[in-house]
Amino acid sequence: MEKIRAIVLFSGGLDSILAARILMKEGIDIIPVTFRSPFVSIEHAVRLSEKFLHKPTVVVDISEDMLNVVKRPRYGYGKQMNPCVDCRILTFKLAGSVMKGFGALFMATGEVVGERPFTQNRDTLILTAKNSGYDGYILRPLSAKLLPPTIPEERGWVSRERLFAIQGRSRKEQFRLAQDIGVDEYPSPAGGCILTDPSFAKRMRHIMSYLGDVGLFEIELLKLGRHFTFGRKNWLVVGRNKEENKRLLELSMGKQVLVLQVNGYAGPIGLFVSERWDRCSTYLSSNIVSSYSDAPVGMSVSVSVKGEETYVIDVFTRKKERFRRYMVVV
Numbered sequence: 132m133e134k135i136r137a138i139v140l141f142s143g144g145l146d147s148i149l150a151a152r153i154l155m156k157e158g159i160d161i162i163p164v165t166f167r168s169p170f171v172s173i174e175h176a177v178r179l180s181e182k183f184l185h186k187p188t189v190v191v192d193i194s195e196d197m198l199n200v201v202k203r204p205r206y207g208y209g210k211q212m213n214p215c216v217d218c219r220i221l222t223f224k225l226a227g228s229v230m231k232g233f234g235a236l237f238m239a240t241g242e243v244v245g246e247r248p249f250t251q252n253r254d255t256l257i258l259t260a261k262n263s264g265y266d267g268y269i270l271r272p273l274s275a276k277l278l279p280p281t282i283p284e285e286r287g288w289v290s291r292e293r294l295f296a297i298q299g300r301s302r303k304e305q306f307r308l309a310q311d312i313g314v315d316e317y318p319s320p321a322g323g324c325i326l327t328d329p330s331f332a333k334r335m336r337h338i339m340s341y342l343g344d345v346g347l348f349e350i351e352l353l354k355l356g357r358h359f360t361f362g363r364k365n366w367l368v369v370g371r372n373k374e375e376n377k378r379l380l381e382l383s384m385g386k387q388v389l390v391l392q393v394n395g396y397a398g399p400i401g402l403f404v405s406e407r408w409d410r411c412s413t414y415l416s417s418n419i420v421s422s423y424s425d426a427p428v429g430m431s432v433s434v435s436v437k438g439e440e441t442y443v444i445d446v447f448t449r450k451k452e453r454f455r456r457y458m459v460v461v
């Protein structure tokens with residue numbers, strides 16, 4: 132008899148590993164699916180899928196959709212910029228298409244009733260399923276017994292009896308279950324979503340309101356460096372170390388930005404984003420970049436400015452404290 136197939140929304144966190152393994156034990160042919168966006172790293176999911184599920188996870192890029200949800204969440208934000216309810220609805224909707232594409236009959240997640248007070252309470256779990264258009268097809272094996280029966284349970288594809296009634300923030304039961312099935316490695320439950328990070332959220336809020344809008348490029352910039360804003364929509368990002376400088380250079384490729392760097396001294400890369408780069412704002416940006424270089428204060432240095440054309444601006448280096456008022460403080 133052909134196996135029943137289901138997709139499992141797989142973050143690589145313990146709960147999603149357990150959900151997948153519970154279904155595997157039930158004889159379900161599971162397909163792990165991981166959603167890629169600029170806000171989460173999928174590295175753990177890719178590796179742990181191979182390790183614990185013995186198959187690769189299917190990676191689906193939802194960056195654009197996710198950014199739209201972050202900018203205008205119907206159900207609002209959590210503590211920071213995390214629109215978890217909308218995010219869940221979006222991922223269920225997209226998972227529904229993946230499910231059909233793979234000929235799967237239902238989907239499963241590692242959500243646990245009450246694990247996160249606002250986004251994983253019983254009512255929210257029911258609401259997200261309803262609003263996704265896949266109500267009845269979303270099984271939460273770890274808390275299934277606390278939720279209305281789903282189609283896979285009603286049709287006997289999965290035994291409700293052998294599912295679980297885990298709830299609350301204590302993860303004791305999950306750790307016990309993990310031990311039973313030999314799962315000895317997993318990242319934190321939030322999966323490291325940077326939208327929950329207070330510093331990132333503060334920067335993002337500031338830049339969104341300052342520029343009026345942000346795209347995926349701006350989100351990548353927000354993950355790096357020190358940020359300065361001044362005048363009309365002038366945004367300077369200054370690298371804090373070699374890796375960030377390298378990443379800023381990569382991000383500048385093919386973009387309408389100016390790349391600033393002090394000549395003759397070690398110093399950061401500055402990436403200057405603007406609607407129009409007038410001399411005054413470019414001078415100020417060069418000044419800021421030079422203040423983070425190894426050039427002594429009070430020294431005249433040249434800063435190379437690379438955009439559509441390359442030229443040099445001479446500035447006197449100042450103490451960085453002088454530019455603090457432009458800094459986006461987090």
Ligand code: SF4
Pocket residue numbers: 170171213214215216218219321324326327
């Ligand atoms: S923490 Fe981030 S990835 Fe997780 S549900 Fe919330 S917004 Fe989505």
